[in-house]
Amino acid sequence: MSQLTIFYDGRCALCAKEIKSLKELDRNNRITFADIFAHDFAKNYASVNVEEANRVLHGMKDTGELIYGLDVTVLAWTLVGKGKWVAPLRWPIVKQIADVAYIFFARNREQISRLIMPSSTVTKCEFKSDL
Numbered sequence: 610m611s612q613l614t615i616f617y618d619g620r621c622a623l624c625a626k627e628i629k630s631l632k633e634l635d636r637n638n639r640i641t642f643a644d645i646f647a648h649d650f651a652k653n654y655a656s657v658n659v660e661e662a663n664r665v666l667h668g669m670k671d672t673g674e675l676i677y678g679l680d681v682t683v684l685a686w687t688l689v690g691k692g693k694w695v696a697p698l699r700w701p702i703v704k705q706i707a708d709v710a711y712i713f714f715a716r717n718r719e720q721i722s723r724l725i726m727p728s729s730t731v732t733k734c735e736f737k738s739d740l
Contacts, residue, residue, distance in 0.1 A: 611641040616667040619644030634689035
């Protein structure tokens with residue numbers, strides 16, 4: 610049984626690349642990956658609001674607790690044995706800065722994906738937020 614389910618935007622090239630890396634490292638199947646734009650997503654995860662999950666990365670621990678943003682990222686990388694590389698993102702002062710940077714990334718992930726991965730096919734990431 611997995612310890613975390615990640616609800617990710619499969620249309621985002623950078624997001625998909627990170628998920629691919631996590632899948633390759635997840636040799637103990639600790640993570641379940643769910644593309645929020647998959648045709649059967651709403652049926653399988655009725656409790657997860659797709660619009661909200663598209664604004665901010667959502668994850669669900671095996672306890673049923675929802676977590677968001679970099680908390681999902683840090684837990685995922687920790688579960689695949691790379692926690693030391695992301696642990697600083699949750700340190701007190703760094704956490705505040707990292708969370709602001711994450712919101713910037715989430716709002717602009719389509720444009721960032723095009724800049725970093727210009728040859729990738731990136732579909733429009735519908736992102737609107739009042740944050």
